[in-house]
Amino acid sequence: SSGWNTTDCKFGGCLKFDDVNDYVSVGSPASLNFDNRNALTVMFWMKAEIAQATYMDPLSWGHSSSHGIVFQSTDNGATLDALIADGTTIPSAGNFGDLRGTGWRHLVAVKDSTGARIYLDGVLKNSDAGITAPIKLLSNWEFTVGRDINDRYFNGTIDNVKIYQR
DSSP states (O other): OOEEESSSOSSSOEEEEESSSOOEEEEOOGGGOOTTOOOEEEEEEEEEOSOOOSOEEEEEESOSSSSOEEEEESSTTSOOEEEEOOSSOOOEEEEOOOOBTSOOEEEEEEEETTEEEEEETTEEEEEETTOOSOOOOOTTOOEEESBOTTOOBOEEEEEEEEEEOO
16 A cells, blocks of 8 residues: 555655555755755665556656756656756756666765766766756745656655755
8 A cells, every 4th residue: 555654665664656646745845945056966765666657756846848856757667867957958867777676776866066977776877967057946846755746656665765955
């Protein structure tokens, strides 16, 4: 079942999502407003289920075609990208690959003045020195876990989300 879970988690308690209508909205607290900032590190543990709808968006905030930050797949979960927008485009910082049915995986995205990097299970997967513009969020941004701004839901479990302004 979906919701708060204390079994089959990476660390004590986690959130399980069913790809139908489950998500957590953190809202738009000032501590998560990365608009016009250059430094951001996002990390979390994820266990994606094999059955997945068209999109798979475990984390999203301020997301549109030119604004926001989102971990997103548009091909039934076969690839998962970290997208970091600059107000004009939303380029991919890299692709984590197909993570469906592979158990617990640790995902990290880092954005700073030298570019963007993604890590999977502690190993660098991609770096892009071209992503240097400040992050741009929508003015009505919201940070969500398990859903994006277009009501596309995640099927799997998420644990230990951490966000740093560095």
